[in-house]
Amino acid sequence: MFTIYPAIDLRNGRVVRLLQGDPSQQITYSDDPSAVAARWVSEGATWLHVVNLDGALGDPAAGRANRRALQEVRRRVSAKLQLGGGLRDIHDVTAAFDDGADRVVLGTAAVENPQLVADALDRFGPERVVVGLDSRHGIIVTRGWQQATPMTAIELGSLMRGMGVVHALYTEVGRDGMMAGVAAELTAALAQLTGLQVIASGGVRNLDDIHELMQYASRGVSGVIVGRALYEGALSLREVLQTIVTQEG
Structure with missing residues (x-):
């Protein structure tokens, strides 16, 4: 089933979006993450994608507010929670998981400490671990998208699949928060070449983008994260979910 993941990006306990991952280009949407979560669940979301931006950017003090926010979201909604950002060790x-996440996303750690991925797979199983493949022009970036690496998304994805990873999250950083259209063909190619089930992220503008990604569902594109388009009213979550039911039915 193709899954829509409304994004809840947290910075110092607030719901925000960073344009292209740039901390200096922040849009703040809410001071109450649990209310935002409740809204998306009331509109039909079964998964939420939560990001601890402060953790990803290396600010553990601010990240503590995000941890409290995650706990409150968990208390308020029953939807499954996928959490990424700043997860550096077991x-x-x-x-x-103790705070309420159902699945974690390991991005920087997959590059800098692949043993963590192996340990997480061994302890929690492949359905609870997602590898984040964050790419700028095909090259993997880490540390909140601030540092480039020598690896391509396909190289890292193939390595992770060989370790037993099933799920990946692919973000083309230049599109993130820009509502500039999705990288559907790149996402599908990554899924096919690596054998991973890939969640797309970045650039969703409208229903046409959702339809474009769904065309590749049989090739391993398993879902999409939607952020700014929902928050700014360019997309209706209810309409998106109804479209998926109709198309898959």
């Missing part, structure tokens, strides 16, 4: 991963 203690972070365990704490994320």
